[in-house]
Amino acid sequence: MSAINPTHYTSGDIECIDAIKSMLSAEEYQGFLRGSAFKYQWRCGLKGDACEDTAKALWYLVRLKVYLGG
Numbered sequence: 001m002s003a004i005n006p007t008h009y010t011s012g013d014i015e016c017i018d019a020i021k022s023m024l025s026a027e028e029y030q031g032f033l034r035g036s037a038f039k040y041q042w043r044c045g046l047k048g049d050a051c052e053d054t055a056k057a058l059w060y061l062v063r064l065k066v067y068l069g070g
């Protein structure tokens with residue numbers, strides 16, 4: 001998934017999403033993931049490639065599913 005996790009998302013040894021997770025409560029992190037997925041669905045195809053927007057939304061939803069134990 002290099003298109004979804006470009007190298008500029010990583011600073012040193014930690015990815016931005018992991019830094020965000022570490023600073024939020026469990027409830028806040030779940031809200032962040034849900035909101036991020038919704039954002040990409042909302043503007044799907046308006047900003048650029050609809051397929052890429054859909055892939056990004058799915059990436060956040062999968063991350064949420066894994067976080068919730070699924």
